[in-house]
Amino acid sequence: MTPEQQENEQLVLDSVDKFLKTEVRPHAHRLESADEYPAEIVEKMKELGLFGCIIDPEYGGIGLSTSTYAKIVERMAAVWMSVSGIINSHLIMAAAVQRSGTEAQKRRYLPKFATGELRGGVGLTEPDAGTDLQAIRTVAVRDGDHYIVNGAKTWITNSMYGNTIVLLVKTDPHAQPRHKGMSLFIAEKGPGFKVVRKLEKLGYRGIDTCELVFENYRIPADRLVGGIEGKGLQQVLSGLELGRINVAARGVGVARAALQEAVAYAQTRKTFGKPICEHQAIQLKLGEMATRVEASRLLLESAAKAYDRGERCDMEAGMAKYFATESAMENALECMRIHGAYGYSKEYNVERYFRDAPLLLIGEGTNEMQRIIIAKQLIQRNPA
Numbered sequence: 343m344t345p346e347q348q349e350n351e352q353l354v355l356d357s358v359d360k361f362l363k364t365e366v367r368p369h370a371h372r373l374e375s376a377d378e379y380p381a382e383i384v385e386k387m388k389e390l391g392l393f394g395c396i397i398d399p400e401y402g403g404i405g406l407s408t409s410t411y412a413k414i415v416e417r418m419a420a421v422w423m424s425v426s427g428i429i430n431s432h433l434i435m436a437a438a439v440q441r442s443g444t445e446a447q448k449r450r451y452l453p454k455f456a457t458g459e460l461r462g463g464v465g466l467t468e469p470d471a472g473t474d475l476q477a478i479r480t481v482a483v484r485d486g487d488h489y490i491v492n493g494a495k496t497w498i499t500n501s502m503y504g505n506t507i508v509l510l511v512k513t514d515p516h517a518q519p520r521h522k523g524m525s526l527f528i529a530e531k532g533p534g535f536k537v538v539r540k541l542e543k544l545g546y547r548g549i550d551t552c553e554l555v556f557e558n559y560r561i562p563a564d565r566l567v568g569g570i571e572g573k574g575l576q577q578v579l580s581g582l583e584l585g586r587i588n589v590a591a592r593g594v595g596v597a598r599a600a601l602q603e604a605v606a607y608a609q610t611r612k613t614f615g616k617p618i619c620e621h622q623a624i625q626l627k628l629g630e631m632a633t634r635v636e637a638s639r640l641l642l643e644s645a646a647k648a649y650d651r652g653e654r655c656d657m658e659a660g661m662a663k664y665f666a667t668e669s670a671m672e673n674a675l676e677c678m679r680i681h682g683a684y685g686y687s688k689e690y691n692v693e694r695y696f697r698d699a700p701l702l703l704i705g706e707g708t709n710e711m712q713r714i715i716i717a718k719q720l721i722q723r724n725p726a
């Protein structure tokens with residue numbers, strides 16, 4: 343990074359820190375407890391340009407690097423992970439259009455995604471298909487200059503308060519191999535696009551994650567991403583590296599927040615006449631927690647830099663995602679233990695980290711799959 347780029351990045355990060363301190367931190371606990379959508383915070387995020395932070399300036403965005411974006415996500419997740427989710431899924435949608443869309447689709451959608459006028463996420467998962475996306479059953483059938491979509495999606499984030507998703511469907515359900523019959527559409531809400539219910543979740547509250555049903559939903563044919571059928575799975579998979587980097591960044595944020603709360607509490611809580619941070623059992627925990635945060639951040643930085651250089655980085659992004667999210671889970675639990683009964687109280691943030699962290703183990707490819715991807719890449723890169 344040049345000194346000028348460094349200065350620009352610092353300006354962006356300072357304004358994000360200020361926003362989080364004044365607009366998010368004071369309200370996070372109340373909104374999360376009530377599972378209330380942070381509508382006012384979203385308006386401020388629009389003003390800051392966060393909905394377009396990695397969209398190319400040519401299409402109305404700010405065009406930040408993935409490395410800077412990862413730092414923003416870490417900061418947001420350290421204060422309230424749900425707020426980062428509002429831009430993360432949205433930007434995965436935007437990145438799919440930026441990467442694979444036709445020029446007309448980019449001109450039509452990216453400027454509106456950048457301002458947040460159109461916002462949303464990604465519609466992949468179905469009741470019977472998550473990891474195995476080729477098993478999806480939602481079908482789009484061509485009808486003149488439209489497609490007619492029927493099927494169901496579930497666990498779709500930003501789909502109640504958002505208005506647009508990229509939607510993975512089968513345009514040829516009988517194709518072999520199955521992925522050749524899969525296509526991706528830019529789907530705006532309209533007749534036949536139904537939000538059936540908002541799901542009740544363990545954590546990641548405040549942000550809307552819903553079940554969707556498509557009943558004869560008519561979508562103009564020019565919303566087919568890239569204008570070609572049969573490329574949908576490929577278009578989704580090529581966004582996974584960015585998705586995993588953003589989940590890793592959330593992991594670093596949650597792991598760091600848990601560490602910071604633990605370090606502060608351990609110095610004030612006294613047992614047997616001394617602060618608990620002077621007991622070796624607590625020091626061992628703090629030492630491990632701090633090491634996890636540093637290691638996670640370094641893996642994240644390495645993956646984000648490789649992505650910015652345009653290199654293939656599925657192994658690096660997988661390692662960062664796996665390690666940082668397991669670290670978030672472990673640090674959340676250790677933070678809870680260090681807080682004793684207070685860690686179990688709804689009045690403190692600690693129990694929220696413990697409820698938010700497990701999502702990170704599942705989203706953007708489960709951590710079981712990450713280890714398999716890492717191993718496969720390892721073998722491929724090191725032939726005997």
Ligand SMILES: Cc1cc2nc3c(=O)[nH]c(=O)nc-3n(C[C@H](O)[C@H](O)[C@H](O)COP(=O)(O)OP(=O)(O)OC[C@H]3O[C@@H](n4cnc5c(N)ncnc54)[C@H](O)[C@@H]3O)c2cc1C
Nearest residue numbers: 463464465466467471472473474497498499705706708710
């Ligand atoms: C809060 C939340 C928000 C979400 N938001 C979205 C969203 O916005 N859009 C969206 O499309 N989806 C979303 N999801 C869904 C998420 O992407 C899926 O849950 C995830 O892909 C896993 O799929 P699944 O739940 O069907 O698990 P399954 O695929 O059924 O997996 C179950 C278990 O089997 C393991 N497993 C599966 N296959 C293999 C294999 N080959 N080898 C080894 N182990 C395997 C998995 O690791 C897991 O442990 C969200 C989920 C949650 C919880």
